[in-house]
Amino acid sequence: MTTYPSLTAYGWNDQWNEALQQESTLIPARVSAQYSHQYRIITSEGERTASVSGKLEYEAQRRSDFPAVGDWVLAEPLQGENSAVIRKVLPRFSAMSRKEAGNVVDEQIIAANVNWLFITSALNQDFNLRKIERFLIAVWESGASPVVLLTKADLCEDPERFRDEVEAIAPGVPVHIVSAQENLGKEALAPYLMSGQTIAVTGSSGVGKSTLINWLAGQDLNRVQGIREQDARGRHTTTHRELFLIPSGAVLIDTPGMRELQLWDASEGWEVTFSDIVELKSHCRFQDCRHLGEKGCAVQEALANGTLDAHRYANYIKTEKELAHLELKALRSDRRNQKNAGKFSGAKSKKSATRSGPIPIPQYNEFDE
Template identity: 65%
Template sequence: MKTNNEVQILQAYGWNEYWETALFAQNQTIKRLSPARVVAQFSHSYNIMTESGEHSAVVTGKFEFNAAKRGDYPAVGDWVLVEHLPGETRSVIHAVLPRKTAMVRKAAGNVIEDQIIGANLDYLFIVNALNQDFNLRKIERYLVAAWESGAQPVVLLTKADLCEEPETFARQVENIAPGVPVHFISALLNQGKEDLSEYLRSGSTIGVTGSSGVGKSTLLNWLAEKSLQEVQGIREDDARGRHTTTHRELFLLANGALVMDTPGMRELQLWDANEGWQHAFADIEALAERCRYRDCRHEADPGCAVVEAMNTGELDPKRFANYRKTARELAHLARKEQASSGKANQRTNRPKTSKSSLRPNKKTYLQED
């Protein structure tokens, strides 16, 4: 029987009826195990929050043997089933409860494999600075991964003190991200924090992602109202950031919200996608549905609604170029993945076609540097 204090620790880190039900479904034959949440991830070990406080942990040999791919391993934000070592603040991880949401990237290197950036996120803060780093095309790419993750994307435009008219940039983002909340903030001027209160609710888990130097760690410290992460300045010549965060970590704020800081990404290499890509470019997909021909290439075909929209100013040609670029990337990566899996099972099935001939047929994730 758990004490009130033990229950309160788990609840503070997001434990609720949903996870209680998941635990009941998974834990029928392993009653000795207890739930815990992964709060930090290192190369071969984890920090987890248990009912009795923070422990270090590793996976069992059986877990490691049965893991078919890297994405099967625990990630920050996961709820895991653990066995506590008697008299120690160490545990071993036996299982991962099924994830509600997951932000995923391609594993580093040439391996065709996924890797979880953050699990069980309610919101994903996509952070972009209002300096030379501001880039609508980069935000579009993050949105693809955000929608694919299952978490609600929110765009934060940081360093608003460096910009004379941040509202103008916010409107530009709103035009490429229909339905996505967009906020401009300044930690230096303590501006915009009240706009984030609806996301920073007790028990909510928020992932923070973006390029190096956009102010993710500064944002975390500002929201926490104390120094949780070290911060560094940007380079003066190109406003590019320096790496500060070296690992993923989940922090509990005083207001009860949980915020996950992640290492910066220099480059977004998309991997494996469909739904997130379609959602991020839903306006172009809708235009494509109005084209006269099903196999319209959106170039010089008669009756092309996409070309007409660009001619009238309804659609930004740069946005359409990014739509095509990401589609080609995804198609190329899908072929590589199919070729890799084909070596094992010799499958040669082609993906289904759709009205938009550019549409990829795989899930899309981020490549982190």
């Protein structure tokens, strides 16, 4: 079996070797950065620029079929050039995604093949439990494991109180208080930052993601900008997704800040995030309970006695309606695509959508609308 020792540092292992399926003319590579029309990939012989093949572009059924940062791909090096053509994307074991910007009903991959996802939230005026719940939904859906980092602890008089609040809405999820300015909390993150592990860092703009990554790496990997003191709103520093190998041996993926995370096909992540409410509903007297005041409603009883936070329950209902609306829009989009292609045969899942022609290479607006 062929091995690629220089790729081992980026997470290559025997499992990925098996995925090669005797592709003798192609080489494995990991996507380290994504730009408007091009990618940067890591191969056993170093970095190369790359573009997708015409066949891959034509056969793509959806935008998520294109490579994303963190993906392992099979590429064909171009003779005499420091570039390559990406022929195939290997199956992902995890992928954090969101809905494509605007009115487009499609999936945008934020980071692929991630072991841990650091959800960052600053301990300033922008701290918001509902935002953290939203990111938890997406992370649980992705197949990666969530970790919440409460950043800028040096700006907060009582960071432990905020940690308690996060732990209450995220049972079982590790929550760490950190401060790059005061070099606080790095030792607690060491178990995640081990060789062979891939960690993506995500969160709202202004939470200090670039500063955090520079701190974890022990070097200046990203340009850092400040925030407006009057409202704690950040200016975007990261302008594209990028993958870094840091001294501990881990791989970090930085992502641009998002003002709002638009969920995509996250019903399982939604149920895991709100597992306490799902459990409560199972104790209602009637199976068809609408939780609007019926006798024996466990949800209303929990709201009345304070064991269930009203704001958390409201967010549960809000995201439930949002995901149902997205599902309906996706089914309608599928029907239109199938009719346009002359292949309409009934509604299908948005994960198996058909199309009427080649999908263009994704032109991502990295910042939330």
